[in-house]
Amino acid sequence: METNTVTSIQQPQAGQSNRAVLKNTAVVALAGLLFGYDTGVIGGSQLYFTEYFQLTPAQQGWAVSSALYGCLLGAISAGYLTKALSRKYTLILAAFLFSLSAWGSGIADSLEVLVVYRIIGGLGVGMASMAAPMYIAEISPPAERGRMVSYYQLAVVVGFFVVFLATYYIGGGDTSGKSSEAIAHLHEHNVHQGWRIMLWSELLPALAFFVLLFFVPHSPRWLMLKARHSEAKQVLRSITANDMEADQEFKEIQASLSTHQTDSSFAVFSKTLGFILFLGVMLSIFQQVTGINAILYYGAEIFSNALGYGAEDALKQQLWLGAVNLAFTFVAIYTVDRWGRKPLLLVGTLGMFIGLAVLGLTIYNQQMGILSLLAILLFIGAFALSMGPVVWVMLSEIFPNRIRSFAMSLAVAAQWLFNGIVANCFPLVNSSGLNLHQFNGALPYFIFAGFCLITMAFVWKLVPETKGKSLEEMEMLFEQQHSKARRPSVVAET
Secondary structure, eight states, X not given: OHHHHHHTOOOOOHHHHHHHHHHHHHHHHHHHHHHHHHHHHHHHHHHHHHHHTTOOHHHHHHHHHHXXXXXXXXXXXXXXHHHHTOHHHHHHHHHHHHHHHHHHHHTOOSHHHHHHXXXXXXXXXXXXXXXXXXXXXXXXXXXXXXXXXXXXXXXXXXHHHHHHHHHHHHTTSOOTTSOHHHHHHHHHHIIIIIHHHHHHTTHHHHHHHHHHGGGSOOOHHHHHHTTOHHHHHHHHHHHSSSHHHHHHHHHHHHHHHHHOXXXXXXXXXXXXXXXXXXXXXXXXXXXXXXXXXXXXXXXXXXXXXXXXXXXXXXXXXHHHHHHHHHHHHHHHHTTTTTTOHHHHHHHHHXXXXXXXXXXXXXXXXXXXXXXXXXXXXXXXXXXXXXXXXXXXXHHHHSSOGGGHHHHHHHHHHHHHHHHHHHHHHHHHHHTSHIIIIISTTOHHHHHHHHHHHHHHHHHHHHOOOOTTOOGGGHHHHHHHHHHHHHHHHHHHHO
């Protein structure tokens, strides 16, 4: 089947090559939709299964964060799988795990069973979160790579928005005109059955993703790594404007792979490559410790507890989060290749800081209301403009061909590790005596705001601009940045 897929490729015109890249990107970006859907579905459903299983705050944190430790294992294993099996087959395996998790989570009759299936889904998310941006970056032209990889993040936020809609309507929709008895009956239904339907709803996109993946080609760079040169050339000709461009890119990939003969993954710990890995890992960590997933996972609970909404109304407020997230991701898509990666990161983290600081102050002063909601939406919009898409763009492009699978798996694994830590710790910090009595519930948001300031300083000092560079030009860029970062210490030693 693979041979037929590759050998049937025709010589494209420029418009045809763009359509081919967009078609393959659209299919693979569905991994992002499932990432967002799987992550977002827990935000609405945990309101009800927490009550159904009568979970403690620690158990609630484990139920929500368990999938994230599966994501960690999935990201680590993806380093091997994307190299040994291919980016494409890793995504197909992830799609199967998504489907199995959606079905199993909905039939869970205990916390333990729910956690097992959430971990299975996490394995799929971890694999897909690394393989999908990598695949998209490897088939995209340099001038459009930021936009193409940003489609992955767009799919993530579409997944969030769609699942917020799904959980809202599965949870009963608008309750403003219903009697208290009707609302109580609806809540009882959601506690016993509604959360299961919310989790099962992921089956539809998961199965569609599984089927569509069989119609995309392998990554040309993976084919080159496996010395399948004729197939790589034919894929390149299907995604470039003409044979000359395809042959030029083929030569650049070949030169990149042959410059360093060693295939050892430990090459990533050399000076320059180690610096690149350090930047990738730290960007992944900062994406999580600035608080985005705590807001998204526990958004319904924040609206319900901190801002005073009922459970069903809290689901409605989550739609605002999804809509703002979606709108500002479009802004990022159309600016990441014009303005560049670094300006978006700096502007976005400043906006995130302001949003979190204002939210924290309104909660600390017990003046929650429309200003609190606007602060949350500012934070979400600023994240969608910056740390959401731009980090994924940079992770997909900064690592050289020969160590991309290994290095990116470490960076994405770090992202999921800290995602899990934040998700697990948030309910504990939020319910702690220090937070409740000394900070009136605002402590987590002040902590996240502090990390936003640290992130801004890190980006300003160490992160170079990568827009418009080919994947094969990245290493030279980072060699220059590494030398620049070390120069003050060298002068001091002199």
